Amino acid sequence: MAVLLIAEHNNKELRPFTLNAATAASQIDSDVHAVIIGQNSADAAKQLSELPVVKKVLSVEGAHYENFTAENFAPVIVKLAENYSHIVCSANTFGKNLMPRIAAHLDTSQVSDIIKVISPDTFLRPIYAGNAFATIKSNDAKKCVTIRPTSFDPCESTGGSAPIEKVDANEEFSNTKFIKREEIKSDRPELGTARIVVSGGRGMQSGDNFKLITEIADKLGAAIGASRAAVDAGYISNDHQVGQTGKVVVPDLYIAVGISGAIQHLAGMKESKVIVAINKDGEAPIFSVADYGLEADLFEALPQFMEELNKLNTIQK
């Protein structure tokens, strides 16, 4: 039986991690169908049909799908599930909210946040904030799997031409009402997919001081991250949080500034290719995962860092 991929989108276009989830789905079985549920989402459905790994697109439209409410999405997918062996989506807040609701309806024990497909029924996933890896075999007839997007490469986004089939909408779940979404818009790359991330922690001491990080991030074309301590202190908004309960990032370069390196933070960034730590406490645990450690006062080091960057003839973007 085929694998059903749940597309994540904003009604206009696919969200980038749909491509990573498609790769994971195709590693489970080459026959991947994708369902897109939304309101006026035809353009995103067309994009989905162009992914070469997707063999068929199921499109479900309805006003009550506009805001991706799990209570409205789950029954649609549960109904489609009889034709599929696996249901797959990203383990980001969209998938984390939705998939368990589907799994419970299907009486299936979900496998969350996998980082590797070992075989169609066996997966590798981190536990204890990534301090251990568990190999899990699912014995359920239908498998519900969420994938850690940064552990799978995005699939090709053009060249496919899968047929798009309309599927009937379900009734609205009336006990949940969407009120508003406050998205923080920025011209910087998305934290989850950026090539470089510059993150600040409690050591930044104030929200204003984050401008030292912003400056460097802009120069490097980097996204801005933060530790939970910095978000809790109100220095920066929650969508920047990297860690066990925030986002997992795997950039080419991760620069941790004024971050001590609690295991909960390391869980979100220690797979980065190159890690830099700038901290005045030479004993801070962040240095144990850093390729390059600089023991220094960040309020001196960051302006110097900016100066040195300005001296370079070229900077990779």
Place this chain on the structure above:
Amino acid sequence: MKILVAVKRVIDYNVQIRVKEDGTGVVTDNVKMSTNPPDDNAIEEAVKIKEAGKATEVVAVTVGEEKAQETVRKALAVGADRGIHVKVDGILEPLAVSKILQKIVDKEKPDLVFMGKQAIDDDCNQTGQMLSALLNWPQATFASKIDVKDNKLEVTREIDEGLETIEINVPAIVTCDLRLNEPRYASLPNIMKAKKKPIEEIAASDLGVDVSPRLEQLKVEEPPKRKAGIKVANVAELVQKLKNEAKVI
């Protein structure tokens, strides 16, 4: 309004996890155990709602072995009125826990069920959503703000793109983020008082729920270790290394 809060006993968040040499799991013997951190936020929020006069009773429930009862006792010490301990040995999957909680909800008939958004041991992030599916109740996951209105909650949720606000009708499930509130510490007099509060013990086997595992944990291993890096003397050296050695800028 009555609030049921589910709490889980996990390895304390400060403990350095060690994987067992035989690959069957992680070391739990002589390791400090605590309440799952966001479950503390769930208890705190329920107690605050009661203190604000918007709830009449807060009931703490845990599912697990003998010692799991410590988490209920702690909840009682910070303001829960009574406790329930569903006794079961061995590791339960979130699906099994949500089925047990469904039975407790049938019995207790709470208006709200709160719990942490994720347990920091298995990092599954499933139980609240599964329970709300089984009950066909609305779910507000990853809550960082809760406003109680008449038979409704307005909940702010932390999502990848920022914040989302939804309104849900009671009865409902809320899973709590660490930023929802600042959990209080139990005072000594309250810890003493909590010892007298009732905890009902229920054997999971009496609930008529199939809790047999569907997943097999074939192996638990250490993640690959990062090679130790170097310390650089100054910013100029750092930038040169990034440019010419690591070639990332």
